[in-house]
Amino acid sequence: MMxxxxxxxxxxxxxxxxxxxxxxxLFSGTCGLCTACCCRADxxxxxxxxxxxxxxxxKQGLGEKDMDDRFGWLDLSGCSLDYGRPPVCYAYYCDELLARLPDDTHRYSAGVLGKLILHIGQQALGNRHLVEIMDPDDLEKINYDRVFQRLExxxxxxxxIKAYLASGMLNKADREVLAVITTEEP
Structure with a gap:
């Protein structure tokens, strides 16, 4: 792939x-129109x-004009975006979300799931995360090798994570794959 x-x-x-x-x-029952902490227009x-x-x-045919001034992209079922959310929208888990998960292994796998988007964009352009790039021209300057490696x-x-959620089993090799996401470079 190019x-x-x-x-x-x-x-x-x-x-x-x-x-x-x-x-x-995992969480739609809790997140719909919850504005208690993280889901805010800002x-x-x-x-x-x-x-x-x-x-x-x-790519989704959306722009700033489509975002609600008060609720942002939030609707009755949670975020209405298919993709394009800020990484914090995946990485942050309130206590109510964590309480819905049955055990520490589920919480660990959900935590890794929440860090995947953040992981992809780390150091995309120098020390800047992919989503911290504000100038569209700078997108052509990103470190594609690094970003695609992190994407893989x-x-x-x-x-x-998908296999774990289906089977309930997480072996040592699986944990090593997940550890790549949780162990960030300095």
């Missing part, structure tokens, strides 16, 4: 869509301010 921005956008969107489906399955604004996330919104790591971890 390491291009368009390929990155397509691969990223596909993975984020799959992550969203699992998150929705956080949603990152999706239109970030050059990369704005490209993902455009996230995809591998996602497959492990």
């Amino acid at each position: 390491l291009t921005l368009e390929n990155l956008i397509n691969e990223y969107a596909a993975l984020e869509t799959e992550i969203r489906k699992i998150m929705t399955h 956080i949603c604004e990152e999706a239109v301010e970030s050059a990369f996330l704005a490209r993902l919104l455009k 790591e996230a995809q591998a971890a996602f497959e492990v």
Whole structure:
């Protein structure tokens, strides 16, 4: 596969869509129109301010005009975006969400699931995360080798998490795949 921005956008969107489906399955009963902590319009604004996330919104036919001033992208079932959410939307778990999970292994796997999007964009351009790039011209300057490597790591971890959620089993090799996501570079 060619390491291009368009390929990155397509691969990223596909993975984020799959992550969203699992998150929705796990937590939709809690997250719909919850504005207690994290789901606020000011956080949603990152999706239109970030050059990369704005490209993902455009791919869906969305833009700033489509975001609600009060609730951002939030609706009765949670976030209405298929992809293009700020990474914090996946990485943050309130106590109520964590309490829905049956044990520490489920909480660990959900924690890794929440870090996959964050992992992909780390150090995409120098020390900047992919979503911290505000100038669209800078998207052509990102370290494609690094971002695609991290995308592949996230995809591998996602497959492990899916298998774990289906089987309830997480072996040593699976944990090593997941550890790549939780062990960040300095």
